[in-house]
Amino acid sequence: MRRTLSARHDRFALTQPFRISRGVKTVADVVTVEIGEGDAVGRGEGVPYARYGESIDSALAQIEAARSFIEQGGDRRALLAELPAGAARNAIDCALWDLEARLSGVSVAAAIGAPEPERLASALTIVIDTPDAMARAAAAVAQAPLLKVKVNADDPAAQICAVRDAAPAAALIVDPNESWDQALVEAMQPVLKAAHVALLEQPIPADADDWLEGFEPAVPICADEAVHVAADLARVARRYQVVNVKLDKAGGLTAALELAHAARWSGLGLMTGCMVSSSLSIAPALHVARMSDFVDLDGPVWLKEDYPGGVRDQGGLLALPENGFWGTV
Numbered sequence: 282m283r284r285t286l287s288a289r290h291d292r293f294a295l296t297q298p299f300r301i302s303r304g305v306k307t308v309a310d311v312v313t314v315e316i317g318e319g320d321a322v323g324r325g326e327g328v329p330y331a332r333y334g335e336s337i338d339s340a341l342a343q344i345e346a347a348r349s350f351i352e353q354g355g356d357r358r359a360l361l362a363e364l365p366a367g368a369a370r371n372a373i374d375c376a377l378w379d380l381e382a383r384l385s386g387v388s389v390a391a392a393i394g395a396p397e398p399e400r401l402a403s404a405l406t407i408v409i410d411t412p413d414a415m416a417r418a419a420a421a422v423a424q425a426p427l428l429k430v431k432v433n434a435d436d437p438a439a440q441i442c443a444v445r446d447a448a449p450a451a452a453l454i455v456d457p458n459e460s461w462d463q464a465l466v467e468a469m470q471p472v473l474k475a476a477h478v479a480l481l482e483q484p485i486p487a488d489a490d491d492w493l494e495g496f497e498p499a500v501p502i503c504a505d506e507a508v509h510v511a512a513d514l515a516r517v518a519r520r521y522q523v524v525n526v527k528l529d530k531a532g533g534l535t536a537a538l539e540l541a542h543a544a545r546w547s548g549l550g551l552m553t554g555c556m557v558s559s560s561l562s563i564a565p566a567l568h569v570a571r572m573s574d575f576v577d578l579d580g581p582v583w584l585k586e587d588y589p590g591g592v593r594d595q596g597g598l599l600a601l602p603e604n605g606f607w608g609t610v
Contacts, residue, residue: 285317286351288344288372290337291326291559294585299557300408302433302460303332309557309584312340314372316351316380323380324607325565327368328529328556332506335368343369351377357535366510366532374533375565375607382608389568389608393538397609398567403599404429404454404577412436412443419447425597429454429482429577434461438472445476451597454552454575456482459506463492474499480523480552480575483507493520503552503575510536511543523550525577526569534565541569555580560591563599564607 293309300306314325329335343364347355350363357377364370382389390397404427407418419428428451432440441455455473461484473481481498483505490507501522508517509530517524524544531537544551552575553566560581570576581587582594590603602609 283318284352284354286344286348286373287315287317288341289313290341293559293587295557295583296585297583298408299406299583300410301431301456302409302458306557309559309580310337311558311562312337312344312368312372313561314344314376316373316376318380318384321380321383323376323378323383324561325372325375325377325379325533326559326561327370327372327375328558328562329368330529330556333367333530340367340369340372343367344373347373357533360533361536364532366530366536368529370532370536371528371534374535375528375561378534378565379607382610386610388610389534389565393568395568395571398571398601400595400598400600401567401570401576402426402597403570403579403594404575405579405582405594405597406431406577407444409433409440412439415440416443416447419444419451422597423448423451425451427452427454427479427575427597429456429579432457432460434465437461437465437469441472441476441478452479453477454480454482454503454577455484456505457484459483459486461485462489466498470499482525482552490520496520498522501550503550505554508540511540514540514543514547514549518547518549521549523552523574525552525554526573527554527556528562528566528569529556534568537566537569541572545572550574552576553578557583559584560588560602561607563592564602567601568608 487507503523504521505525553570558580
């Protein structure tokens, strides 16, 4: 039976500005893909990211270029060669996973051969602000098991210490979003250790990380912008201790699972991350999150309005989508 494909730009307003070292976001712009076959419709979402040269228009153009391939029955494996890794391929790949589950009556978890996802701890993000404001934000969620602290190069020690003092029991991920340099990374090691930081995420630009080979950090360093797909691991494994798997970087759940398994085989720690997005992006990522050491899937928490039946934050624990939302039957 012939398939149909539709793609659109959706926009979700945020409850407050999401401020990181490279800019401020007040809305989440996503591309939504629906692939129909008979009475079944599979859905997927991608978040184009300017850091990787993507835009809504470029993602929609890539999806349109793949229309014939999809509508004539192209599958997820062939899609890996049809489109490059990125938000467009992610949206299509996740829609295909969802469609397969609805047509077959077999959930995505069962198709993977894994247990259904369960409620899990997911980081709540403290965005860049003054140390006092960051402390207030951390105090409001201090009972959460895991916080992610966005910092810049201006006064990261004050920002980190303010959050740690306000949330003494939470595990901390510190994320400079590539804003540090080698000298600052080295200078911050005693601060990170004293604040009992669990993970330092991509502190330096991905194209300036060669000096990390042989560097012995006080806390593990996680590759984010430096790793997209499994082919990146040969280089990354020499420089980082953990990798952040994001479906938008990998180009879908198919490639993200490949990356996650390859990272584990390489002896690397695993983190699952996301862009600021709706629950339609998060539901597929749960299948990587279940095998991860760190989970950062609070994208929908920032939305004024998410899809009905999506994920929900419960004090730093992520409640799963309702049955039938995505990938379940």
